[in-house]
Amino acid sequence: MEILIVEDEKEIAQLIHNCLTREGFNCHFAYDGLSALDNVKTIQPDLIILDLLLPKLDGLEVCNRIRNQATIKDPYILMVTAKGEEIDRVIGLSTGADDYLVKPFSPRELVARVRALLRRSMRHGGQSQIYESPHFILNLDEHTAIRQLDSEGEEILDLTALEFNLLAVFMNYPGKVWSRTQLIDKLWGSDFFGDERVVDTHISRLRKKIEPNPAQPSFIKTVVGVGYKFEDETNL
Template sequence: MDILIVEDEAEIAGLIQLALEKEGFSCQSCRDGLAALRLFQELQPDLIILDLMLPGLDGLEVCARIRQKPGTKDPYILMLTARGEEIDRVIGLSTGADDYLTKPFSPRELVARVRALLRRSLRQGGQHQIHRTQHFIVDVEQRSASRQISSDRTEDLDLTTLEFNLLSTFVSNPGRVWNRTQLIDKLWGSDFFGDERVVDTHVARLRKKIEPDPANPTFIKTVVGVGYKFEDATTP
């Protein structure tokens, strides 16, 4: 997942970026509203962390312009502010922000809010998301997945709900390394209590359904000592 951080205080921006990159997110940052709009067009991020008080265009104006841009990705927006008044939160949310976080905040709280927003992408059916790689097509809204057998032939995959969510997570983030904790948080949420090795069980089951040779996987690779990553060329 790609995240754009828009924060004019360099120290705060650095702390946010460090906390998120430790969790495996890809981050870019900028310091003002005009730069935010330019980077939004270039990067098409999945989520924007947007400070309310910015030089030039403030966060409210940036948020409104992003929501009004046709033909662009519709990212989640987490708004930050040093002011905690209710009217600020109401205006921010009505402008198009998805969540609101008041400074000062802990890195743990920020990461939890980001994860909660990104988890919605697997649960919402309003946006028709289709993830494609060279060998797989995952339709999030229709809850369907298929494997490309040849240039003119596909095979539907018979997956459980959890297997579908796991494949969708991998296919939408090719090349990203996931540890067990990150996959548990993505698939089960923060309420999960149990053995983290349950992830290994479900990965093994998914491999049996998508890999030509599950014992020597081509797509879902084990990263020794870390976790798993999905490898397959993406398609436009």
């Protein structure tokens, strides 16, 4: 697996490199936004660790350009920044980042995020339609949904077709904030006619089936004034 580390602070870049090479990953460096874009074309990385604040071209613009350029691979992007405000997360994920890591972070957390993204990449790179997160396994081919319980058991979820598809959308883009309009386009397309608040109803029903406490959701979270997002952390 090829990983491109885009970080202008060379000491941090080297720390990330050392951490990931110990785990068997093949890492490359870029120290500014323009060099990152050149490296994406030549290296064709499987995953990019992308700092938000970069010289020449910031991480948001780099992410946006990568998502809009034709490449053999469509790399997963783990955005890294010292900023932790929610708005930064929303902007970063809306430009096409797949996950978001806030400095300072532990080597263990970094490796866990990288492995999770690459696991998704390998599954999606073939024709296997399986989405996996710490608490859920969704098999699109078999149309089965399983929730991993804290007691190390599992529960088969009884979801309607629409609830299943809604969860699949969320799990395919963890952390991405979806507006009601975007979810309608994903689930119904141009065939939809009616009030977009119907999305809230289906969200509520799905929460009742997957959340330990639907009144205080752990997985499907409301982003006030924007929409919804899916998060599944190992410490829940």
